[in-house]
Amino acid sequence: MSPVTTQISRGTLLKRMQELETLPTLPAVAQKVFTLASDPEVTLKDLQGVIMLDPPLTAKVMKVANSAYAGRRFPATGLESALVTIGMQELVGICTTIGLLNAFSPWVPEYFDRRYFWLHSASSAYIAQHLALSDPKLSGKSHELFLAGILHDIGWIVMDYLAPDSVKRAYIMREEIREWSSKLERRYLGMDHVEAGFLFLRFWNLPEEVVFVAMSHHEPETAGPWKRHAHLLQLAIQLAPYKHPFSILVPEEQVISVDSGQKKLLTLAQWRERESNLVEHAKKFADMITGG
Numbered sequence: 001m002s003p004v005t006t007q008i009s010r011g012t013l014l015k016r017m018q019e020l021e022t023l024p025t026l027p028a029v030a031q032k033v034f035t036l037a038s039d040p041e042v043t044l045k046d047l048q049g050v051i052m053l054d055p056p057l058t059a060k061v062m063k064v065a066n067s068a069y070a071g072r073r074f075p076a077t078g079l080e081s082a083l084v085t086i087g088m089q090e091l092v093g094i095c096t097t098i099g100l101l102n103a104f105s106p107w108v109p110e111y112f113d114r115r116y117f118w119l120h121s122a123s124s125a126y127i128a129q130h131l132a133l134s135d136p137k138l139s140g141k142s143h144e145l146f147l148a149g150i151l152h153d154i155g156w157i158v159m160d161y162l163a164p165d166s167v168k169r170a171y172i173m174r175e176e177i178r179e180w181s182s183k184l185e186r187r188y189l190g191m192d193h194v195e196a197g198f199l200f201l202r203f204w205n206l207p208e209e210v211v212f213v214a215m216s217h218h219e220p221e222t223a224g225p226w227k228r229h230a231h232l233l234q235l236a237i238q239l240a241p242y243k244h245p246f247s248i249l250v251p252e253e254q255v256i257s258v259d260s261g262q263k264k265l266l267t268l269a270q271w272r273e274r275e276s277n278l279v280e281h282a283k284k285f286a287d288m289i290t291g292g
């Protein structure tokens, strides 16, 4: 009989994290696409040059361009026409997501439902990216918001890898009490997923704002100069059509604002109605990108 699953201390989790010899990282090609796309002068041709150096990524991009998601009438025969179909915004999201799925694939999940996790992360990221595009103050930050969205719960993958029994134990508790909080995460897992994600991501060479925004997704007011970004991300996560077992939900009647103190004071239900098309697209994006 397997031993009873147990709680883990913060110190043990930290020690296991420090002992990790190889860390998954965002592949160079995804990083390059992200950096290039943040340059307003960049063209699809420049991105093509980077993507074609990675044949599996090229194959995936072609597959996406020719999927029902992209709505093409005639199949794209070359990378160039595939990129035109997809467009810059989606392309960055696709390359980042595929890069992350590959980076973490060696960390085989013991218990955590990885597909739901990525469905949640990818749909949140997609919504964050598109909400940013329609916000005049954040439209230049859409790629950063995608990246913050896809990484916001990465701490769960880290904890699942380092302490699967404790995650299993937490999951059982989650089922029993039907309500989850960061406090309970600290009790069962030694730290919450935000701290685990933060500790993990410091080894990645990411812009500081991406890490701070991602890790303030439950408390956007703590995001310092990036509060507006973090409020937007929190809204995107709450609108996401997919949740994972530990998603912390806010009530539908709660007012949730992308710009605290300003005009857009809507309840989550009102946002849901207003952004229903976006949510629908996010669902399709997440389905397509995690579907293998």
Ligand SMILES: [Fe+2]
Pocket: 152, 153, 193, 217, 218, 248
């Ligand atoms: Fe979270």
Ligand SMILES: [Fe+2]
Pocket: 120, 152, 153, 237, 247, 248
């Ligand atoms: Fe989340």
